[in-house]
Amino acid sequence: MKIFHESAAYHVSGKAVYIDDIQVSDQILNGYLYTSPYAHAKILKFDLSEARKTNGVSAILSYRDLPGENQMGPIVHDEPVLAEKSVEFIGQAIFLIAAQTEEAALEAKKKISIEFEELPAVTTLKQGIEQNSFLQAQRKIEIGNTEKALKETKNTLSGEIEIGGQEHWYLETQVCLCVPGEGMEMKAYASTQNPAETQAIIAEVLGVSKHQIEVETRRLGGAFGGKETQGNHVAAWAAVLANHTKRPVKVRLQRDEDQKITGKRHPFLIKYTAGYNDEGLIEAVDLELFANAGYATDLTMAVLERAMMHAENAYFIPNMRIIGKPVKTNLPSNTAFRGFGGPQGMIGIETIIDIVARKLQKDSAEIRFKNLYGIHDKNITPYGQKVENNRLFMLYEQLVKSSEYQMRRKDVERYNAQNEFSKRGLAMTPVKFGISFTTAFLNQAGALVNLYTDGSVLLNHGGVEMGQGLHTKMQQIAALEFGIDIDLVKVNATNTSKVPNTSPTAASSGTDLNGMAVKIAVDKLKARLAKVAVKKLAELQQGLNFVEEDIVFEKNAVFSSKYSDLKIGFQQIVNAAWLERESLSATGFYSTPGVHFDRTEGKGQPFFYFAFGMAVTEVEIDVLTGQHHVLRADILHDAGESLNRSIDIGQVEGAYVQGLGWVTSEEMKYDTKGNLLNHSPDTYKIPGVRDIPQIFNVKLLEGAPNPTTIRKSKAVGEPPFMLAISAYMALRDAVSAVGNHKLEPDLQLPATNEWIVLACRKLRNMLMC
């Protein structure tokens, strides 16, 4: 039976409550920011006295008014809640305003007096590299002897590629409502992927213990990594204002504000040198990855690390050196975004293979196939982990057939020969994505399961529902394990007072970690119920031998596998357990076994397993306008034994289309001062309904259970994002057709119509020469 998203009926009828929908008393104030107009400046002086007199304004706060630490950096403490002596990016918060209306806040802003001294700013990645503006020391991962191999290899190529950032564009902008309680208590309704960290930051900023702070998260209106750490910011601001005014305060960023001041996917610059033989086997790759961190650390080091760990994607490269450098710039601190560096990391090697194929005049799919990780050998990653349960060959064989790749390659060639101003491109790319937080201690989760005497189940776990269907899967797991109808299980809003000290819902780990924790809690309760069941069954039918090991939970009943005719209803057994004074509440705790990584050595076993996928995308470009269509995409993705096919397909399709935006239309443009030019959907273009593939075949790989996870499933949130790299490679193929595949297309990422049309002209001009 198909299980729908647990909130679906609420979503469609407007009953799903998001933070901005929470009904609050008319005492509520709204929080507003006064932010930096400069990318880098000293704050010489300021005066808030006039502004504070504004009608309808309850408070205007500077860093001097903060009760606790002026700090909201999640790992490294390098992000002030409010700027003190200097500002380091346009949009950095300097003052907070609590007002009844926006008009009052705007009026107050006009009356704030502040003087800056502008300082030189680093506003691009390249400037940062030139000026040696690095956040931390570089990281390195190496296997084999890259230098030696590059000298000995027959063919080499080198170059660099610039990869743009990406705005999360969650539909619900950053928002938090804080309601002060008695004493030092504060309750925060936060749109955060990491309630425990939001709780910690609020506690630090208010200078109180964590037990005073309760963070609750019902659901997020989209996140995609953008609320892994940066949901903390609005929470800190709202908490400070609520604490100061002793009134409920909501901070909700407006769209333009959100786009201007929050971090995005890290732009990267990749410098590459590769060596390969005449067969197209890649023998050595030397990479330098530069990540544009923005002004502060945030999650940059982990993002960079994941980029490095995905720089070889699905290919065995015997000699590979990967250097990662975090570049500090005067831009908002870039942050997590679906794939977390993985997509940027993969672009390097996929571009190299694309070029090798062109140089050797071979089909790029053939070169890709040749270099895939092996099953029995050629299966060690640059960081020393063995690639186990490799699904790449299963995927390749099935997808080449189902996508009719070979036939369509010929069709594309024919089409291109017949059309001067319209070209088609085709590409097949694989994905191998490591599952686990690379910071090992984060791989833990908790759950709290309450049984009530009517047989209903209330499920609390540490994960956050942001649309990915996590709560639905948790509900399914609890129902399956208890053997009861899904309607008997309700998933509570995520709450730090129910399940403490949790990890963020990120790294695609939500189901793996929390699902296991739920199961462990359910198992504890089942053991208690089984004890009672043995007693009650024996009472029902004396003379039979009932043992706890034989007790089965199925179809809303409990029975012994030996005497399956004799059943006690689930509700009856729960009630009986209560009368027997058994605890009907249990916690579950899970930690992923065996994951570790040594950063100085660049070696370890950072991932519990790998998720795989493969995609074939065909595009058509208009050589004269640069506009493109995705004609067809065929995807085969490995979700293990899917817990919920419809939800998993939804993740694959949604991730692919989001990836399509990253590689085609979502471009961040800045002026020389560091002002983001496209700070609203007017000029920042995520895919719309007509931008998806005209033919869109998405399937999950069958018959590939994941041996060690909850119900043999696989994480599915992030991996399919990178399937969209096939669209970028198909666009390169189409542009390359303008030069009859003899010339290298100069196509940056995202390949917007602007860059496609310029790249086409370049090739047309070169052909004429």
Add this chain to the structure above:
Amino acid sequence: MNHEILKTSEIRFLLGEQEVNIDFSVSNYKPTTTLLQYLRSLPDRKSVKEGCAEGDCGACTVVFAEIKGNALKYKAVNSCIVFLASVHGKQILTVEDLGKGKHLHPIQEAMVEEDAGQCGFCTPGFTMSIFGLYKNNNEPEKSDIETALSGNLCRCTGYRPILDAAERACIYKGMDKFTGKEHQIFQQLTEIKSNKEILFLKTEQNQYYLPFSLSDLLHLKKENPHALLAGGTSDIALRVTKKKENLPLIIDISQLDELKTISKNDNIMFFGAGCSLEDVRIACEKEFPSLFSILSVFGSLPVRNNATISGNIGSASPISDTLPVLMALDASLEIQNIHGKREQKIEDFIVGYRKTTLSSDEIITRIKIPFQDKNNILKSYKVSKRRDLDISTVNAGFMLNINNRGLVESIKLVYGGMAAFTKRATQTEKSLLNKEWCRENVENALKNIQNDFSPISDARAGAEARQLLAENLLLKFWNETRI
């Protein structure tokens, strides 16, 4: 009529089945409060979400039922760029109205069953866009569904399940709980609209006029020369939502049915200035396919449902999508003030960056498009980053007439996005006159485009790309019209 003594009055509309009266003189709302802000201020209309406050995401989509001719017509609009005052005489529907008790509407059911929502934030807006389609088009094709959803962004699903849900819901051919009540709603709205006295809405900071006849409008404009004109408000609402301006004086033309007529004679087609872009699009498909094609990629359906043709012309934006093709079609405007009428070619009407010849007491009343010589070839082009709901990087309207000797008899190459206002590439045109319409001549002529224009770089594209696109569009035009 003396407008000095106009009494302040109130607006009336239906919210679901409930009639609502708002007297702005005693209300916390302003006439320029957006419909979105109003709905979100109510306890039971939280489904209507703010995603962007500029009509670019559709999270706030609601459906209007309004009287059109003798029928009740449904249309999806972006509530974030509609002024509350302009909903007078309409019925507003949100997802809260769709279900019946515990039962979901067929669209809601389909959305649930296709897993068409993930985070759910955009879902009410999509549901209402589909509702607009459901009530208007009984057997939609895939392209109709896409058009209906062109104004809604979803960041989670990748759209496929939403398209499937729309298709699945529409098998009910528009029948639902609203069908039986339409007559009653029609009566109620008719009663509201029976009052034809100017509505004068006044707050401490705002004066907002809603006239119902052209003569009232002309008098109001004469007496309030600095008043802003509001039609579909898709442009000026942004001054409220984005620039945070207070707009103190507005005359709203949206109640004037006499400005919404479309007619034709043997030579000319006439479009009332208050016609929505969607009404124009539907009406011009056969007569002016070049205008139809550009309107099909203009904004999104909810934007076109409300935005007016005269608003797009009158705002004289350098990237207006209608201006190049209207100029290529040699369209003209009928302009009135209380003293009389004048007529002007659109080409002469636009005189600078957002500058026109319209004087402060004048109103555009009609757009006149002449039927074309059968030898005229017309094409329109729009280059944008995204197909739907995007603003042009460069757009163009081209007209070509080749005489019986095979030479270019006349040519008009009108470009948007290349200068401060929509302009012809006059030197390029000149270089093609009386020449054979062949690739060599066209490629030679391309070189003149850099003499005609010096475009700028902005958030949409760089100058280099714009220059190249302008050249390429001409080449594309040649390629599509080559003999």
